[in-house]
Amino acid sequence: MSAEVFAPAKHVRIGAHPALRALARDSRARIALVVLLLIALGAVLAPLIAPYGPEAQLDIARLHNQPPSPAHPFGTDKVSRDVLSRLIFGTRVSLAVGLGSAALAMSIGIAVGIVAGYLGGAVDAVLMRLVDAALSVPRLLVLLLVASLWDRVGIVPLTLLMAGTGWFTVSRLVRAETLALRDREFVLAARALGTPTLRLLVRHVLPNVLAPALVAAALGIANVILLEAALSYLGIGLEEPAASWGTIIQDGADSVTGHWWLTVFPGLAILVTVFACNALADALRDAFDPRQLPRGTTDALFASEA
Amino acid sequence: MRRYVAGRLLQATIVVLLVTTVTFLLVHLAPGDPVSHAFERPGVSEAVRQQWRADFGLDRPIAEQYARWIGNVMRGELGYSVSLRRPVADVVAEVLPRTLLLVGLSLALSFALGIVVAVLQAEQPGGARDRWFGRVLLVLFSVPDFWLALVMLILFTYRLPLFPPSGIVDPVLYDGMSAGARMVDRLRHLVLPVATLTLLSTAAISRQQRSALLEVMPSDWMRTAMAKGLSRRSAVRRHALRNALLPSITLAGLYLPALVSGALIVEKVFSWPGMGLTAAEAITKSDHLLVTALVLVTSVAVALGALLADLASAAADPRIRVR
Numbered sequence: 001m002s003a004e005v006f007a008p009a010k011h012v013r014i015g016a017h018p019a020l021r022a023l024a025r026d027s028r029a030r031i032a033l034v035v036l037l038l039i040a041l042g043a044v045l046a047p048l049i050a051p052y053g054p055e056a057q058l059d060i061a062r063l064h065n066q067p068p069s070p071a072h073p074f075g076t077d078k079v080s081r082d083v084l085s086r087l088i089f090g091t092r093v094s095l096a097v098g099l100g101s102a103a104l105a106m107s108i109g110i111a112v113g114i115v116a117g118y119l120g121g122a123v124d125a126v127l128m129r130l131v132d133a134a135l136s137v138p139r140l141l142v143l144l145l146v147a148s149l150w151d152r153v154g155i156v157p158l159t160l161l162m163a164g165t166g167w168f169t170v171s172r173l174v175r176a177e178t179l180a181l182r183d184r185e186f187v188l189a190a191r192a193l194g195t196p197t198l199r200l201l202v203r204h205v206l207p208n209v210l211a212p213a214l215v216a217a218a219l220g221i222a223n224v225i226l227l228e229a230a231l232s233y234l235g236i237g238l239e240e241p242a243a244s245w246g247t248i249i250q251d252g253a254d255s256v257t258g259h260w261w262l263t264v265f266p267g268l269a270i271l272v273t274v275f276a277c278n279a280l281a282d283a284l285r286d287a288f289d290p291r292q293l294p295r296g297t298t299d300a301l302f303a304s305e306a
Numbered sequence: 307m308r309r310y311v312a313g314r315l316l317q318a319t320i321v322v323l324l325v326t327t328v329t330f331l332l333v334h335l336a337p338g339d340p341v342s343h344a345f346e347r348p349g350v351s352e353a354v355r356q357q358w359r360a361d362f363g364l365d366r367p368i369a370e371q372y373a374r375w376i377g378n379v380m381r382g383e384l385g386y387s388v389s390l391r392r393p394v395a396d397v398v399a400e401v402l403p404r405t406l407l408l409v410g411l412s413l414a415l416s417f418a419l420g421i422v423v424a425v426l427q428a429e430q431p432g433g434a435r436d437r438w439f440g441r442v443l444l445v446l447f448s449v450p451d452f453w454l455a456l457v458m459l460i461l462f463t464y465r466l467p468l469f470p471p472s473g474i475v476d477p478v479l480y481d482g483m484s485a486g487a488r489m490v491d492r493l494r495h496l497v498l499p500v501a502t503l504t505l506l507s508t509a510a511i512s513r514q515q516r517s518a519l520l521e522v523m524p525s526d527w528m529r530t531a532m533a534k535g536l537s538r539r540s541a542v543r544r545h546a547l548r549n550a551l552l553p554s555i556t557l558a559g560l561y562l563p564a565l566v567s568g569a570l571i572v573e574k575v576f577s578w579p580g581m582g583l584t585a586a587e588a589i590t591k592s593d594h595l596l597v598t599a600l601v602l603v604t605s606v607a608v609a610l611g612a613l614l615a616d617l618a619s620a621a622a623d624p625r626i627r628v629r
Contacts, residue, residue, distance in 0.1 A: 133321040136608045140567035148336045233452045267453035275448040
């Protein structure tokens, strides 16, 4: 396969992609992107922004479980670590797990969906029944079961786990799109010209199924961040002393009413990030050709994935 | 129709079998076994532990244990929970109704609420009411489930002590209550878990319902309805809603696994001793028979729910029945 296969078809496009232009006009998308960029910037620059290290125990005798104060705006935890610093460093972990697993899940989902949709027949039936089976089990229960194989989960296994349980809906959407594309004229024409199957899938099918997969990916990031926190809350999250938004909440889970700052601030951080991802997904869905992506797709997605 | 149902049932059976097999394997692969967790007492010698393992058949190869388990399930026997020291069937019979109550009530309430909100939004799409409801729903859609539960707990049991924080009945006073007072006590314990779960699912359902309504709006029959003089509001309520309800019925089936996930978290926060809380504890204690039984019951319930949703759509829409 030569490089030109992947080169964008510049000669047919005048200016930006219409979906990009629609996105740029959408105030939701602009706000969501700015918020997400700020959060990502915070993650990258964490050592410069955070007043203390994520695992620095400041003064275990006098500074543990302190409520918010000017010196520690978000308070301190039970071993005198500064919650604000942990929150800033936690952004790295939460975003890395979210982005990494969403990218991986999207790739697996697209591959499976295209193969199932294009080949059809027995391959399609088996793959889609497997996806049905996987979707019929509550995802949190699966994560709990698999995570129990470790004492505490590391970042890489957690990302793989989230990706492994997150690609089902993407594959279903992509399969539906591929089915619709399979008999379209341009695909038939490419096939009649003798284009090899792989090249046909990459060059003609893939670009046309990216839209629903992108929306699903944005929703997927949001979902993974929520699930990581939920797992940590249930006590099966990342290994100590890693700071993620979930582990901070878990540190305060046994004293929610007394030490509310351990629950409320990381919770708000999650809420803002997930809100931005979901708003972006909504805007993306509206920006792409509505006929390409049925309305309600993202909602059905969320319903079947959480 | 009968063939369709039979096919779906067969498919559901395969799914349930697949899911329970994987669960069985996973629980066995996890470190520790029920004996090492349940009898963690000093003074118990390794020889005694080995004896217990032999008694429970835990020393047999996993394939044999699995074959025996399948055979027992066929006869309706779910085995013995080592961590709770009770038959698994008794535990399931006790916790299943509690979770069904929680999930059923929330599903019914969130559908009612979600549809009302969606109709209010769809009457003026793009209007101020639509936009504000949309924002609120997106926040609810983005809120971490356990965090919302914790905030409800902090607000309504500690800051404003209106409702009990945990459990299904008052642990001390319940036995001495009259029948009426017992009813009230049970209802008071239901409020916060059901409210949390309802808020969480209303967001998803309402967004879906609004999209479905907007999709049928440009139909010819909607134009006819308004041309004959119906206001936009009554056209939405009388005509659009009926036609837009169909996708939501399917969604209810799709949404069940997510609702069970949510129930797990809510049960944990409010110490509601249902399936989710029991399963989470059983997993940490490697109580493999209890875990597998709970997953089995969950996947059967989810499969039946999805089938019921499909049958309901077929009943509501003749076009589906023909297919």
